[in-house]
Amino acid sequence: MTSSLIRGRPRRARAHISARVAHSLLGALIGVVWLVLPGTAAGGAVAGGPHRPVAGALGQRDDRGTHTADLVLPMIAVVAAGALASFGFWRRRRRTSGRTTPGGAPVTGGEPPDEELDARAQEALVRADGWVRVSREELGFAEARFENVENDERFEDGPPEEIEDARRALREAETELAAAFRIRRRYEHGVPEEDAARRHALAGVIGRCEEAGRLLDVQAAAFDTLRGLEEGPRGGLGAALTVAEARFRGLTARTAEADATLRDLGDRYAAPASSTVVGNVEQAKDRLVFATTRLNLARQAADAGEFGRAASRLRAAEGAIAQAGVLIDGVERLRRDLATAAELVPAALTGAEAEIAGARRALAGETAAHPDVTPGELRARTGHADVVLAGVRQELASGRPYDPLGLLRRIVRAVAPLAAGRAGVLPAAAAVCARAAVAGADDVVATHGAVVGCAARTRLAEARRLEHAEDPADLVTADTLAEEAHALADQDTRLHGHPPEPTPDLTAASLGALHPTPHSYGGPRTSTRRREPDDPG
Secondary structure, X not given: OOOHHHOOOOOOHHHHHHHHHHHHHHHHHHHHHHHXXXXXXXXXXXXXXXXXXXXXXXXXXXXXXOEHHHHHHHHHHXXXXXXXXXXXXHHHHHHHHOOEOOOOOEOOOOOOOHHHHHHHHHHHHHHHHHHHHHHHHHHHHHXXXXXXXXXXXXXXXXXXXXXXXXXXXXXXXXXXXXXXXXXXXXXXXXXXXXXXXXXXXXXXXXXXXXXXXXXXXXXXXXXXXXXXXXXXXXXXXXXXHHHHHHHHXXXXXXXXXXXXXXXHHHHHOOHHHHHHHOOHHHHHHHHHHHHHHHHHHHHHHHHOOXXXXXXXXXXXXXXXXXXXXXXXXXXXXXXXXXXXXXXXXXXXXXXXXHHHHHHHHHHOOOOOOOOOOOHHHHHHHXXXXXXXXXXXXXXXXXXXXXXXXXXXXXXXXXXXXXXXXXXXXXXXXXXHHHHHHHHHHHHHHHHOOOOOOHHHHHHHHHHHHHOOOOOHHHHHHHHHHHHHHHHHHHHHHHHHOOOOOOOOOOOOOOOOXXXXXXXXXXXXXXXXXXXXXXXXX
């Protein structure tokens, strides 16, 4: 793929230079001929014309027979040719130094520096990830409207085709974004190695992100028409408000349940088990306070006939409601994951012991060892796994609360280097750990998107790609990457400060939990189309 970011000098540039040089040489040649020709002609006349009168020319020719007036026009020609050549060269230099990019910035070196191109690629990934996430949120609200259409004559045949078109565009955008993250991940690992190829890789990341945004932009207008928010209550605004208010009421009830769940997790397990969701309930309540204020303002604007403003306030409420749902879902999902892990720990211990026993038989020569592992390395791995399992057994026997996911993760990571498919429980245990870690990291990015950078998102994307693998080694890698993504996202949040708490005066774009792009389905050309007129930023 050819990118405008790394496009070289136009091919006709050398042809223009050659033409100017040829013109200059031709002008100089004409001047020389003009200088020589009069003297040659004069000499011929003197030599061949003895009867020609010469007395009248005594004061006008020099002793060589050359008239001074004959030198004027040739000199003018030479000077003119030089002036034209100089002007052409100066004009080309000025145009080259003043050439601009499509955005209007002067191009000083032809290509942006590697650091600038890298920064552009990172920014493109963050922005595209925001477009995809926000589009997914709004599509969810649009789909909810058409889940029950029995009483709407316009949709007797089911949801309209535009919903499927929007879904398809979102899936294609997600595919482009996943490919961009994959290229970025390989780039961070030094692939490719050549400088030119690495620049092309960065240009490919930017191109993929732009394509993801374009795919969403193409469907944005049809999606707006489908939702019909600005058509008022007779259009889609009334139905959309009903859906948002129903979700709001459901989350309000689930918030109390999530609070009780958190207390139960604290009593049942060790503190690290629920550390990733501490504060989720309070953050969910903050977003619901913001959402109810915006829903009320949307109703008021609709009653006043200000349908554009009502639609903008509704979208702000939808964004806050969606994030409250993420926070509440995170608590409930962790409860299920911890229960599953607690059931798997004894079976994982048994499977791990079988793997260690198999490794010892391989060391004794009773079975074939792994061809890529030396006996010394296999012995070291076996010893390390023994130590880890002994620690897990001791913690279980102590009777104190423990972190089931933490213990399961320790077992899997210690035995995965020995795994040879002897115990099917280990891949299942690794999958539980990977899915829990990926979901937890994704929740942080979804609820703090305005401050989470490219590094966390790139690791999360790679973890998401590997979390459905069957190889325990890939599952362990997914688990590790997701934990790194979670830590980096938390670090970004601490570095940039926590977002302001939602108040009635804050818009969805100001709510730091929201994404760096405004709250509309679409890409770079359409995602800002529905910002409320009095919204800052």
